[in-house]
Amino acid sequence: MLERNWREGASEAEIAAAEASIDLEADEFECPACGHAFEKAGRCPACGLNLGF
Numbered sequence: 001m002l003e004r005n006w007r008e009g010a011s012e013a014e015i016a017a018a019e020a021s022i023d024l025e026a027d028e029f030e031c032p033a034c035g036h037a038f039e040k041a042g043r044c045p046a047c048g049l050n051l052g053f
């Protein structure tokens with residue numbers, strides 16, 4: 001689904017940062033509310049935010 005064209009002009013660090021911020025397939029997920037990193041779950045164990053997955 002991701003467009004690849006933009007990567008041609010991006011550094012490896014930029015690509016890594018972009019993928020890290022949007023990779024919802026990763027085992028580790030960072031809560032958008034409190035920043036707590038946890039394994040993918042429906043609810044943040046730190047603040048209780050319901051992430052809907």
Ligand SMILES: [Zn+2]
Nearest residue numbers: 031034044047
């Ligand atoms: Zn949280």
